[in-house]
Amino acid sequence: MxxxxxxxxxxxxxxxxxxxxxxxxxxxxxxxxxxxxxxxxxxxxxxxxxxxxxxxxGTFGPDERQVLLLSNAVANRCEWAVAFHTLESLEDGVEPAVVEAIRRGERPGDERMAALWAFTQALIETRGHVGDDRVAAFRSAGFTGEQVFEVITAVAISAMTNHTANLARPALEDTVSPHAWTAEYSTGA
Structure with missing residues (x-):
């Protein structure tokens, strides 16, 4: 604790x-x-x-925002944030199969959500040194140049919450605890 x-x-x-x-x-x-x-x-x-x-x-819908934030939480291996954004994702209409894939560190089956997930992963893994091919793949899924930069905002917001929670390791709130997660759950861990 x-x-x-x-x-x-x-x-x-x-x-x-x-x-x-x-x-x-x-x-x-x-x-x-x-x-x-x-x-x-x-x-x-x-x-x-x-x-x-x-x-x-921002221009992302509630479901897209949650896919971004959940993807960041998994990439940052933040148990508190994964549980919190699992709850929020489901409440904001993200398909349960998409949520489950992201929690496992796997590409979601929904192509638009997969593009959000993949671009987020690329930004975090490369510390922002993504190639033009990754930006083009993101944009070919229907996202805009402005949204490329909005993903950076999501990564920054997540860094603040995820690093705080990783440092302090708070207990999960009662409403969040049914969505508990550990890094070992993810195939990418």
Missing amino acids: TSYRIHTAATADESVKEPLKALESAFGFVPAAAGLMANSPVLLGSFFAAFGHFRGG
Whole structure:
């Protein structure tokens, strides 16, 4: 378990109370990773701003956003985030077979979701040094040049939450625990 405090709006620094309240309103609870990030107002503020732009101003639909975030969580081997984004993926309409494939580290059968998964994997594995062929494959699945850069936003958001959760190893929330995952579950681990 964690030795870092998982904050709520009641225990956090004044500068991060509003983001935590907004997250609690959206999810019904303060996700553990956000509660941990509240130990650093800079980290939580950066995450909250980036996530707000990604969710509110981005061009991906809710299901596509979750495929990106779940793919990142698996690639980063973040047990907390995989469980959390499994729940969110299913709630946002991602087909269960797609969710299961991503959790296993396998290419989803749905071609559009497979393109999101593959491009995300390529960005993480190559630290952004993807070749033109990978960008072309992503775009040939119907995605835009703008969305190439939006995937980078998802990778950055995920790095903040995944690294925080990997460092602190919080327990899963009750609503998330049915979707527990370990890195050994993934064929890519």
